[in-house]
Amino acid sequence: MLSIGYVLKRLLQIIPTLVFIVVVTFLIVRLLPGDPASAILGDKATDAEVARLHAEMGLDRPLIVQFGNFALRVVQGDLGTSTAVKLPVGRIVLDRLPATLLLTVMAAFLALLLAVPLAFVAALRQGRLGDTVIQGCFQVGLSMPVFYVGLILLTVFAAGLRWFPVGGYGDTYLLHLYHLFLPALTLALSLAAVLMRNLRTAILDALTADYADFARAKGLPTRVVLFRHVLRNALISTVTLFGLNIGTLLGGAVITETVFAIPGAGRLMIDSIYARDYPTIQGLTLVLAVLVSVAFLLTDLVQASLDPRVAQ
Amino acid sequence: MSTLLSVSGLTTRLLTPAGLLAAVEDVDFTLDERDSLGLVGESGSGKSVTMRSLLRLLPQRAEVEGSVRWRGRELVGLPENALRALRGREIAMIFQEPMSALNPVLRIGLQIEESLKVHTDLDRAGRRARAVELLALTGIPTPERRLDDFPHQFSGGMRQRAMIAIALAASPALLLADEPTTALDVTIQDQILHLLARLRREMGMAMILVTHDLAVVAESCERVAVMYAGRIVERGTVRQVFAAPRHPYTLGLLRSVPDGDRPRQKLRSIEGTPPGLGNRTRGCAFQPRCGFATAQCATDRPPLADIAPGHAAACWQAGRLTDLSREAA
Ligand SMILES: Nc1ncnc2c1ncn2[C@@H]1O[C@H](COP(=O)(O)OP(=O)(O)OP(=O)(O)O)[C@@H](O)[C@H]1O
Ligand SMILES: [Mg+2]
Numbered sequence: 001m002l003s004i005g006y007v008l009k010r011l012l013q014i015i016p017t018l019v020f021i022v023v024v025t026f027l028i029v030r031l032l033p034g035d036p037a038s039a040i041l042g043d044k045a046t047d048a049e050v051a052r053l054h055a056e057m058g059l060d061r062p063l064i065v066q067f068g069n070f071a072l073r074v075v076q077g078d079l080g081t082s083t084a085v086k087l088p089v090g091r092i093v094l095d096r097l098p099a100t101l102l103l104t105v106m107a108a109f110l111a112l113l114l115a116v117p118l119a120f121v122a123a124l125r126q127g128r129l130g131d132t133v134i135q136g137c138f139q140v141g142l143s144m145p146v147f148y149v150g151l152i153l154l155t156v157f158a159a160g161l162r163w164f165p166v167g168g169y170g171d172t173y174l175l176h177l178y179h180l181f182l183p184a185l186t187l188a189l190s191l192a193a194v195l196m197r198n199l200r201t202a203i204l205d206a207l208t209a210d211y212a213d214f215a216r217a218k219g220l221p222t223r224v225v226l227f228r229h230v231l232r233n234a235l236i237s238t239v240t241l242f243g244l245n246i247g248t249l250l251g252g253a254v255i256t257e258t259v260f261a262i263p264g265a266g267r268l269m270i271d272s273i274y275a276r277d278y279p280t281i282q283g284l285t286l287v288l289a290v291l292v293s294v295a296f297l298l299t300d301l302v303q304a305s306l307d308p309r310v311a312q
Numbered sequence: 313m314s315t316l317l318s319v320s321g322l323t324t325r326l327l328t329p330a331g332l333l334a335a336v337e338d339v340d341f342t343l344d345e346r347d348s349l350g351l352v353g354e355s356g357s358g359k360s361v362t363m364r365s366l367l368r369l370l371p372q373r374a375e376v377e378g379s380v381r382w383r384g385r386e387l388v389g390l391p392e393n394a395l396r397a398l399r400g401r402e403i404a405m406i407f408q409e410p411m412s413a414l415n416p417v418l419r420i421g422l423q424i425e426e427s428l429k430v431h432t433d434l435d436r437a438g439r440r441a442r443a444v445e446l447l448a449l450t451g452i453p454t455p456e457r458r459l460d461d462f463p464h465q466f467s468g469g470m471r472q473r474a475m476i477a478i479a480l481a482a483s484p485a486l487l488l489a490d491e492p493t494t495a496l497d498v499t500i501q502d503q504i505l506h507l508l509a510r511l512r513r514e515m516g517m518a519m520i521l522v523t524h525d526l527a528v529v530a531e532s533c534e535r536v537a538v539m540y541a542g543r544i545v546e547r548g549t550v551r552q553v554f555a556a557p558r559h560p561y562t563l564g565l566l567r568s569v570p571d572g573d574r575p576r577q578k579l580r581s582i583e584g585t586p587p588g589l590g591n592r593t594r595g596c597a598f599q600p601r602c603g604f605a606t607a608q609c610a611t612d613r614p615p616l617a618d619i620a621p622g623h624a625a626a627c628w629q630a631g632r633l634t635d636l637s638r639e640a641a
Contacts, residue, residue: 213369214414308417
């Protein structure tokens with residue numbers, strides 16, 4: 001479905017985004033009020049200590065030179081050294097990222113797994129009991145904050161029924177999946193609610209579209225009408241919505257990791273903010289932003305493979 | 313000629329905010345093999361619902377009553393599976409807007425081949441070859457290169473040709489064409505009508521053509537049925553009905569067609585508007601707009617009665633109209 005030309009075009013288009021991300025993450029720290037050096041060292045530091053760190057961080061040089069150095073290091077994969085733990089930021093981030101990625105991917109997967117079939121059922125039973133129940137449940141899910149849902153799931157399934165661990169990440173890959181199930185479900189519910197509402201409406205529209213009628217008039221089996229003609233068209237807008245929500249999902253991961261005590265990038269971000277660990281904040285922001293834009297790119301490609309009108 | 317389709321007492325109720333209301337009531341007509349019937353009437357008169365009722369392509373919870381006999385076999389009440397085998401295979405349908413009736417995300421070739429897959433024994437290669445043939449038959453240049461195109465890569469006229477190719481994939485005996493040229497500009501309209509006429513001849517196919525355009529009916533159909541407020545108010549051969557209309561509504565329609573040089577204009581409607589689904593009265597539905605109405609018209613509904621062999625009208629005053637059209641002649 002996808003032409004190589006289109007994929008290359010989209011890959012090239014991501015370059016300005018990446019440049020923009022580097023500029024912004026650089027500026028975030030430089031433009032903060034106050035001097036990063038004194039902020040890092042805290043109130044008790046002497047002026048001499050602050051001045052030394054200031055010079056060490058290159059903060060006394062012109063902004064453009066600072067940026068040049070920063071960009072050069074970033075391109076080489078060097079994200080600086082954490083001021084809190086004195087380790088390369090790249091290593092710390094790489095250490096914490098897998099948990100967050102796994103959590104986000106699992107959540108996205110669970111959200112789709114919940115949203116697509118339920119939207120289908122709701123749309124096909126429009127206005128009947130099944131539809132009302134599904135919509136009602138998701139309405140409730142949508143109106144509750146992520147941490148609250150997390151706490152409820154924890155109380156019931158971890159603390160109460162003891163089906164799942166209360167927190168942590170486990171040591172093996174399978175244990176990771178097991179540990180991350182409840183947090184991923186927590187994260188998935190609100191996204192599933194958003195996707196399901198959108199997809200239900202899109203399916204209802206597609207069901208009454210002329211092309212669905214024409215497909216039926218051709219004598220195609222209901223299965224083919226529903227899956228080839230209706231669902232495929234309906235998924236286009238849902239994929240777009242899904243892509244737009246990837247950033248929110250990562251944001252939600254931060255909160256969820258805190259509730260479930262998962263040593264992921266979200267926790268790292270919060271810890272680094274408390275520790276005023278600017279290099280880590282910067283490096284992590286950069287990596288997360290790049291991940292979000294890659295995710296956008298992937299959604300675009302999926303969308304283009306669903307909708308030939310996009311891939312022009 | 314043998315009777316292909318015979319519809320009697322067809323009544324279709326649709327779910328509206330005011331409950332189930334009849335969009336089509338007590339419709340009777342027959343169609344012979346290779347016959348062509350024009351179905352005309354103002355917007356909302358129930359032309360599309362009539363066509364869709366034949367194949368039961370209706371919204372959920374619609375009710376169909378009466379009888380639709382296809383080659384002697386009753387279709388009303390037929391299980392969905394049996395009806396599905398008929399759709400596209402024996403009775404095909406094309407729509408007004410090819411852009412929205414073609415699936416935007418599927419290649420034209422696939423949209424033809426999926427029909428062949430359900431209705432024929434052709435293998436993959438056979439289906440593809442037949443798809444090329446069908447596109448060529450409907451006048452699409454270099455068809456083998458257009459097979460992998462998507463609908464948006466076709467022009468308006470080409471899309472209508474493609475839709476016709478898809479509908480005719482399984483060589484149906486009857487084509488239901490619901491305003492197939494309304495969305496097209498005039499020169500393309502002519503091409504499509506000529507294409508339909510040629511295909512009908514070559515494939516020996518019958519057709520019901522829904523249109524607002526009486527000139528199109530005159531050109532493409534042997535017989536005509538005029539619908540008003542969900543009912544057929546007059547039907548007969550094109551010659552009978554156009555030369556001597558026996559229903560005031562038909563007369564009004566014919567008078568609102570500008571004669572001579574510009575025959576392809578949309579109907580200018582008669583003074584007033586047709587009643588909505590909820591407001592259909594006991595008497596003749598046309599009575600409030602009718603210049604011939606008497607007291608009887610407000611209380612008793614005139615039945616569709618034969619006036620001459622093959623010519624019927626539903627009007628108490630049909631006799632007075634005879635004199636009138638004689639005067640005009
Ligand atoms: N899905 C539906 N639900 C409820 N009412 C409907 C539905 N489809 C059509 N109707 C109503 O049924 C009546 C007949 O509609 P129909 O589409 O058959 O008219 P038509 O003669 O084809 O008009 P047009 O020339 O505009 O296509 C109209 O009053 C319309 O509002
Ligand atoms: Mg219509």
